Amino acid sequence: MSTPAEEADVAPVATRLSGRAEGYATLVWRRFRRSTMGMIGLVLVVMLLIIAVFADFFAPMDPKEPNLPFAPPDVIAFEDPSGNFSLIPHVYPIGDTGEFDPVTFQPLTGADKSNPTPTGFFVKGYSYYLFWVIPTDIHFFGAVDGRPIQLLGTDKFGRDILSRGIVGSRISLMIALAVVTMTTIVGTLVGITSGYIGGALDAWVQRFVEFVLAFPQLPLYLALTSLIPVTAPSNVFIAFVIGVMAVLGWAQLSREVRSKTLSLARIDYVRAAIAVGSSDARIITRHILPNVLSHVIVAVTLAIPSVVLLESFLGFLGFAVKPPLISWGLMLQDTGTFSVIGSYPWILSPVIFVLITVFAFNALGDGLRDAIDPY
Known part of the structure; x- marks a missing residue:
């Protein structure tokens, strides 16, 4: 005859053994989460x-608003115009550096550090309807001062490609x-x-x-x-x-x-x-x-x-x-x-x-x- 202490030791084992009778979906999930590429694909x-x-919420710019046609992508960096590290990312537009290529004599372009655009999260931008019902103008990422930012450049009509x-x-x-x-x-x-x-x-x-x-x-x-x-x-x-x-x-x-x-x-x-x-x-x-x-x-x-x-x-x-x-x-x-x-x-x-x-x-x-x- 088993003692109460022995029965207490056996109970967790029986619970674990009975818990192994899992459903089909649980078994599939257990095998699936071992696949690294599968989990990356799921995420x-x-x-x-x-x-x-929530496309309008994540779009930093109005996708139909025209700006400068074929503008190159802006440079985003975690530094202020003086070159010091900054927790707030700044966007620097691409502009003329005033220098020329010594071979082709074409003007060289680069980030215009003199004209930074401070950015932030949950900023105000163009108006849209959340779930096509709720009017709002809050966006996940964008310029704090409302200036245009083109992280992937613009198309032939000057519309932001990322948005x-x-x-x-x-x-x-x-x-x-x-x-x-x-x-x-x-x-x-x-x-x-x-x-x-x-x-x-x-x-x-x-x-x-x-x-x-x-x-x-x-x-x-x-x-x-x-x-x-x-x-x-x-x-x-x-x-x-x-x-x-x-x-x-x-x-x-x-x-x-x-x-x-x-x-x-x-x-x-x-x-x-x-x-x-x-x-x-x-x-x-x-x-x-x-x-x-x-x-x-x-x-x-x-x-x-x-x-x-x-x-x-x-x-x-x-x-x-x-x-x-x-x-x-x-x-x-x-x-x-x-x-x-x-x-x-x-x-x-x-x-x-x-x-x-x-x-x-x-x-x-x-x-x-x-x-x-x-x-």
Whole structure:
């Protein structure tokens, strides 16, 4: 017979042993957080979504306000004009130093230390509506005295590239998330239904999927988006672009989900559910769909970067977003000539936003794929 002291020693052990029966989501999270790149991708994705939601708050300048065209990026430094360290960062505009290159005799430019712009956090700037309802003029970062700062320079109309990139993240990520949501829903439902029912329905559905996959997508994108009149409202144009991308993007996921469903339909618990008389809808939603979701989640995280790249490419060609809306692809239209890139290389700054987004979602997708895979 065990003593009370022995039972007290055994109780924590039993609690720990019983606590090891964790759920599937907990096990996936435990494996996922061991992936360094996956965690970096998760942090970046969360930051991108927060910046997109509160874009006006994080934008230091009005993205539509014109200033000096093709102004070079300002220099930000933690020092005052005398060169001493300062906890308050100062922004120094790029100006003419009064010196000339000894070879080309071109005027040299550099930071104008005589005209600093003090900056700070939670400063007042241009007015906007928080959550499209609450009027405010507080910004996360900006000039204390209200002077313009261009940390990434300006475009051909003198608009701040950094602010336009932050505000443009709304449209670019909204298009990507909307397209991926539609393609995921349609592709998953079609794939599961086709793979589970099989027979003639599966044959006809797969022929249609092959027909969609056989189309050269880029020429079809350009052909369909060119059907929208130039005078159409921007919202209508974006909705049409989202619809075109979704119609042409669901087929590949459908084929992948179908192959997973074919293997799951032969598992014992599915056959047992069929034997006890469960309906097809119940078997699909309660037994097959939860086991397919792991693959679908990974496919979603890997599909978002593809849509972002496609939107950027179509926007560069002028087939995705129309002014006055802002997107990363539309901003890249200014880089259409080598002379502009050579003279004003900072005009390529929107590429940084695209690269960070693609890297973040790809890293997150790779981490989830390793964490969800039971093998």
